[in-house]
Amino acid sequence: NAGVMQNPRHLVRRRGQEARLRCSPMKGHSHVYWYRQLPEEGLKFMVYLQKENIIDESGMPKERFSAEFPKEGPSILRIQQVVRGDSAAYFCASSFSDQETQYFGPGTRLLVL
Amino acid sequence: LAKTTQPISMDSYEGQEVNITCSHNNIATNDYITWYQQFPSQGPRFIIQGYKTKVTNEVASLFIPADRKSSTLSLPRVSLSDTAVYYCLVTGSSNTGKLIFGQGTTLQVKP
Numbered sequence: 527n528a529g530v531m532q533n534p535r536h537l538v539r540r541r542g543q544e545a546r547l548r549c550s551p552m553k554g555h556s557h558v559y560w561y562r563q564l565p566e567e568g569l570k571f572m573v574y575l576q577k578e579n580i581i582d583e584s585g586m587p588k589e590r591f592s593a594e595f596p597k598e599g600p601s602i603l604r605i606q607q608v609v610r611g612d613s614a615a616y617f618c619a620s621s622f623s624d625q626e627t628q629y630f631g632p633g634t635r636l637l638v639l
Numbered sequence: 640l641a642k643t644t645q646p647i648s649m650d651s652y653e654g655q656e657v658n659i660t661c662s663h664n665n666i667a668t669n670d671y672i673t674w675y676q677q678f679p680s681q682g683p684r685f686i687i688q689g690y691k692t693k694v695t696n697e698v699a700s701l702f703i704p705a706d707r708k709s710s711t712l713s714l715p716r717v718s719l720s721d722t723a724v725y726y727c728l729v730t731g732s733s734n735t736g737k738l739i740f741g742q743g744t745t746l747q748v749k750p
Contacts, residue, residue: 635680
């Protein structure tokens with residue numbers, strides 16, 4: 527049973543470009559969470575999605591960031607017009623339900639030049 | 640949301656038992672205590688979860704006293720590869736899905 531998959535593992539973007547991060551949850555999991563980890567800091571919750579619905583986006587910056595989890599396909603975290611401060615590791619986690627253990631993917635490391 | 644407090648860092652030597660204590664004074668009745676391990680450049684890895692008394696798996700043991708205001712993660716006979724950051728989290732109904740990570744405890748295992 528494959529774990530949570532994220533791609534790309536590394537992403538380099540120039541200021542002003544768009545970044546798209548993908549997350550495929552574990553088989554059978556319909557709950558997806560995105561977290562961001564800035565250098566030398568702990569993980570910060572960004573958004574919680576269940577198939578086709580955003581359940582909690584209290585940790586998402588109000589501008590430039592969006593997330594979706596369509597009926598078919600992976601969850602996407604989209605960052606428009608990236609800035610250097612967006613450079614971080616972005617982790618996705620999935621769970622069977624909101625009360626079950628979350629399992630994390632390997633992360634996508636975004637570097638904004 | 641229940642907040643957790645744990646030591647910033649700990650040092651140990653190979654072969655020793657390591658105990659990391661976490662306090663969570665405001666834990667709610669329906670909350671669990673969950674521990675994750677994170678190596679550099681990797682995602683957090685679930686270690687163990689418990690509600691009360693003692694839980695043991697192939698990796699660690701978790702001790703939770705009756706008042707549940709604290710918990711202790713015990714790693715038996717650590718090796719160099721156990722060098723990592725360990726996060727204590729309170730999970731359950733009070734968090735409604737999202738995990739609240741603190742600074743974690745950086746464990747350095749020396750030869």
